[in-house]
Amino acid sequence: MFLEIITPEKKAFSGEVKLVKVPGTAGSFTILDHHAPIISTLEKGVIKVITIDGDKLEFSTDGGVIQMKSNSIILLSETA
């Protein structure tokens, strides 16, 4: 699935990923391929990403919002 992490000041990440773990407001959750459509707000915490090549990446966030739709994720983060 395709992931974009965008902050107000730059595009922090963009590419194909296997797994995304985010600190949701209603609890932390993980998104895998073909997850059902979801919109959730995020808490302050760490976003963990595993890319298609198996690289593990971490981004810290002060909160934001994530939208999963048609196997593509848009993650708007206050800072990353």
Add this chain to the structure above:
Amino acid sequence: MSNLKEIRSRISSVTTIRQVTSAMKMVSAAKLKKAQDGIIQIRPYADKMNSIIGTIASELDRAANSPFTIQNDPNKVLVVVIASNRGQCGAFNSNVIKRASELAEGRYASQLRKGKVHFLSIGKQGEKRLKTKGYKVIETAHHTLEKLNYESSSALANHLMDFFLTGKYDRIELVYNQFKNAAVQVLIAEQFLPVKQDMKKEEKSHEKYNFFFEPSEDEIIKILIPRSLKIQFFKALLDSNASEQGARMTAMHQATDNATDLLRELRLNYNKARQATITNEILEIVSGAEALKG
């Protein structure tokens, strides 16, 4: 001879001015490039944010509810003016102030008469001009412009939202220059608070996905609206910043051109005067020699 000296000193001062204006032009050009990059980077964020809010609104099939969307009759109006800290940028500042005073004396004339229209100035030049016009400037935020980043901008945006929530003001307007290109700025006066409902219904027509919402639709809206307001505010600041640099660049370009013209004229005059003195001297020598011969 004194005339020659006078012209010479004018030439040297005009040359210095020309150097300064052309240096300022270069600096502005460099800053403009940076400011433009800032705008380009914020755009995807703002677009995606609007599209997510649009998606939620269309899934809800109704307009979003939030304390920021309560429509009311404006009684206490705050006009936020985004100007610049420094001058030398042509009509940039006076245009903003003109637009702001049009707004105050047009749409909010009755509130203004009651002394209920206040101003918040971002930029020293704006404050100065507003005060000369006799408006009430309740607060300033010049430091925001010195190092423009999302953090300081959102702190200020939060401050404005507090004004609205606590009922200190029930209408907040933004007046600023929107960046079109280096030479063209478009003056914008837009309503910041309360949020206009129609802007969230843009994506009404698209298909439904049956989203999960976490925590709930209303909770998300409650969090997202202040955030999109912050983005809107940051975008306005970035736009104004780029416009300022553009305006300064154009103004300084003009000033450099003018100095060049002036310099050419002065040099011509100088050479004419120089030639005239030389001619005079030769005339004196020749006539002196003639007199001796005689």
